[in-house]
Amino acid sequence: MPAKKFGHARTIDVPPALPAEEAARIAYEADQGLTSHHFTPGEHPIVRIEHLNKSFDDTLVLKDVNLNVWPGEVVVVLGPSGSGKSTMLRCINLLETPSAGHILIEDDEITNKSAAEVNKLRRDVGMVFQQFNLFPHLTAKENVMIGQTKVLKKDKAEAEAEAMKQLDAVGLADRADFKPAQLSGGQQQRVAIARAVAMHPNVLLFDEPTSALDPELVRGVLDVMRDLAENSGMTMIVVTHEMGFARDVADRVVFMEEGVVVEQGLPEKVFDHPENPRTAEFLGSIK
């Protein structure tokens, strides 16, 4: 078994990643009844997380996380502050380097990749951040174009057409030439979503996309996300405290605490009949 460096003081042993067929079979068995995803015969998870551990210095913040996400599935991750939700998302697109364990996208292990391969991965895994992260000096349209031209090497006309299509989809075609400072927070976040979708990623990660917004702007962003979930077939992993969204839109809800996946299942099951007392307590505290 490979021993990987763990923090400064310890190492942690994890088994090698499972062979794809075996992993898919085990995941299929395990996930029956936990998700409203419609499985197709022979389907493999699009994201596979096996024995993921992450430490910062000597603090272990993800502890043997195992999770499969299926193509087109919408997974909502809930949990108290500091439970490791962002860290897990950031490991999936390698903004953080896992301390041990495996993450596979379409059965391709993404850990221990070269810089060039990591860039390819960043194309395949999109992320929408709490703070939008738009380029302030570029217009909405230019923000949606830049990844397409720089990373996907699309020509300008093609990137512009795609940008206008995606801005239209989030209701902002008429704001295409506005800069971020001229847009509301909700509009900026919708531009950020359009930018991520324009890259046509395999998986789109959302880290509390509405938490920085004034309450009256939350709805518009959630509507855009709901439309994506229901009509685009996009695979989405969403960290959010929006329980209504989770209940209505998620195929599966995952509850994390202290770096551990404590409970997961169908939203109605986890919300109405949580098995774990900590899940019940957390959900009770935010209702």
Ligand SMILES: Nc1ncnc2c1ncn2[C@@H]1O[C@H](COP(=O)(O)OP(=O)(O)OP(=O)(O)O)[C@@H](O)[C@H]1O
């Ligand atoms: N770069 C870092 N260096 C050191 N510790 C970190 C770093 N990033 C996160 N942590 C720690 O890891 C733990 C998990 O943090 P994380 O941001 O993943 O939690 P979270 O569930 O997203 O919380 P929140 O709901 O507040 O966003 C926390 O204890 C945090 O302090």
Ligand SMILES: [Mg+2]
């Ligand atoms: Mg977070």
